[in-house]
Amino acid sequence: MIPTKSKSKHHHRSSVAAASSPPNHRSSTSTTAQNDDVIQEEWRAAAISGGTLKRVDPESGTNGWASPSGDLFLLRGPNFFATKSKTPSGQYLLQPCGVDWLRSTSKLDHYLSHPQNRIVNALKKSKSKPFIIAINLQIPGKDHHSAIFYFSSPESDPVQPGSLLHRFIQSDDNFRNSRLKLVNRIVKGPWIVKTAVGSHSACLLGKALNCRYHKMQNYLEIDVDIGSSKVASAILHLALGYTSSVTIDMGFVVEAQSEEELPEKLFGAVRVCQMEMGAASFVQTPSVKKVSISSNGKLGGEAGNSQNGDSLKSN
Template identity: 25%
Template sequence: MAMTEHEPSIESTDATSTTTSATVVDEATAALAQLQCVEASEDVARKTTTPAAAHQLTEDLPFSVYSPSIRTMWSEPDADQVLVRGSTYLDDQVKVAAGPSLGKLLHVDVWSAETPEARHHIARFDHKRDQSVLRYCEEKHPESLVFILNIELPDADNVSLVSYWLLPNFFSAANTSDSNFSRLLRTFYEADNSWCDNRFKLIPSFVNAPWLLSQLVPSRPALTGLRLTQHYHRADNYFELDLDVSSSTTARYIGSLCQSWSMYVEMDVFLTVQGETEDELPEQVFAGLRFSYLDLSLATTIRE
């Protein structure tokens, strides 16, 4: 299925005006508080069911011993119907269904740190664990890449949402595949930070959320690096992207609102790299994640 959809000239997280964002968020927070009792009763019923996932891992992976209290709060959604730039997008602005995600969701951690800076390069904390995600993948999947998205939330507890995906046969596929996107993804891994800032694209979508919140928070593709500070950390078998939500005033307000209402929200996040030339299209989704009524108070504290 193809769909014509004109993207904004700059895809960004600044969906609301910076001159009105604080006022809007304050008013919305008050209105949402009035609805809290109703929303809570509805969402408690939803939380009794484990979120459905299109691609659940069936093997008992060793690192699953970590963050067990949030295991029912994340899953891997189906990316088949996510709209991305098609092969003819430069001519007709037509978006097409992405098809299956290239990556496989392995694990999610919710961590809090002593300082905001301590959250950068979160992979080093995983390496210290007895059952490390990265060491496991290095041993079992030496030709694959682990992509880590570290969403650094704007709160006093310095909470990070850390997700790990396995990109199978990443290093061999980029050399042998005829896929334009496989080559683009390899460029993303090798490129400088400025290039990555201009190409990394996050596609959010509410599954369930209070109506007012869904009106305030945009559900459209965002080139997050154009408005937020992003840090990149690369190694032989992983690529980590740290997304600092506090680095934009508007994003900080929106992030704080979402954080306050995380236990009442079910939200999908898909990742891609923006194709801008004919030989970089069509786009594909390389990672997907669903957060389901996430309780951030269950964060595990990490220390240097």
């Protein structure tokens, strides 16, 4: 097609405008984006290194965590409802930003509101304001333990409005309970653990266990109470006897339940490598003070430990 005269003029004006721009004008946007990415990576690196469970080599590491390939997880593919076929998930929707392995005298609920929570305190100081999803697996016992996995969405690539993950974040607890899925893979471990847990299994966490959701401006924390199921507790306590010889992959996904929601994608995954129970860091459970959160979900100072106000309700 031969361009019309008017189009040629328009193209010429655009070229002139671009040519007459200040030398640094065209690169300012990309430079700003690059700077934001650097800040985000610095924040994420600090969050990872500050975790109480250290990052290790995914193949040979012990007593730590790693990021397994998303392709190891087979999820519902684009034609699942017609063919029941599953496909590798591929890259996670969110980035891993650390793991905490904690011990306390009582259950750690809404740990991101803990006054000394390192993730929230780092967010308050950082110019980067990513959105965080924290999965808090609460393990009952004489001492309470929590394995907390953090995933973040950078400001330069936020969770897309209208996406299934965005709907999960913004929806009510009934929707979340019907969609939050855990996919397990036993990478290494004795036969008894593989038999009890299943070498490759999936379940809707909100259907099998009590889950509590704490949605604030910059994060969503999901507290998963393993003690709420006698069956899950029994299996877990059997597995805990072998933790130092077990490596397990855990993938988290919002389940697709209609064709337009396919294919499924992991929003995050973690490989826990032969973790030692005694390596958990002790955390004092706050009894009087917590980080206050205003009704619009913004982080504030300290306030009373009330659970009755709108500021601490899930939404």
